[in-house]
Amino acid sequence: MSGAMMSEEVSSPQQVVIRRAEATDAQAVYELVVALAEARDAMDKMVSSVEDIVRDGFAADPAFEALIAEVGGKAVGLCLYFGSYSTWRGQRGIYVQDLIVTDRARGLGVGTACWRRWRNSPRHGAAATCGFPSRPITPGRSPSTGAAASGTPRRS
Numbered sequence: 001m002s003g004a005m006m007s008e009e010v011s012s013p014q015q016v017v018i019r020r021a022e023a024t025d026a027q028a029v030y031e032l033v034v035a036l037a038e039a040r041d042a043m044d045k046m047v048s049s050v051e052d053i054v055r056d057g058f059a060a061d062p063a064f065e066a067l068i069a070e071v072g073g074k075a076v077g078l079c080l081y082f083g084s085y086s087t088w089r090g091q092r093g094i095y096v097q098d099l100i101v102t103d104r105a106r107g108l109g110v111g112t113a114c115w116r117r118w119r120n121s122p123r124h125g126a127a128a129t130c131g132f133p134s135r136p137i138t139p140g141r142s143p144s145t146g147a148a149a150s151g152t153p154r155r156s
Contacts, residue, residue: 014071016110018117021066021078023058026050028075029066032100064097067117069110076105079114 021029030050037046056063069077077100084095096118101110 014108016076016105016108016113017070018067018077018113019070021057021068023054025066025068025075026053026058028068029053029057029078029080032075032078032102033080033098035102036098036100067114069101069105069114071105071108071110076108077101077110077114079118081118 027050030053034046037043057066064080064082067079068075078098079096080098081094081096084093086093099111099114
């Protein structure tokens with residue numbers, strides 16, 4: 001991951017903190033998405049900017065919401081999601097676009113903590129009006145667990 005924020009090592013005894021992303025996190029969101037694009041050798045497809053993230057994620061009518069995972073006060077994970085609708089089910093849903101964990105935070109339970117926090121939040125859990133979650137499955141991941149087959153950041 002580029003930038004000093006993403007280059008330091010993370011040790012497992014530190015607590016994973018999951019919180020809702022705010023406009024001040026736009027740079028961290030962007031850097032995590034860039035890390036994903038780099039890991040997938042897809043930087044040529046990456047055209048968004050920090051300004052796009054601010055405009056589309058933190059305005060009055062946001063296009064997405066996100067959770068940030070931190071270890072030692074540093075962003076090491078991201079769960080980015082938005083509303084969807086199934087015409088077949090006749091239900092609203094939530095589509096998880098990106099679930100990203102940096103290499104240095106692998107094995108700390110960051111991805112699982114993000115997913116659980118998202119699923120157990122009042123908006124998305126059992127009390128929610130959302131009928132179903134949806135997430136893409138990437139080659140190299142298990143559809144049932146989303147477990148990574150390698151240490152590179154992947155969209156799950």
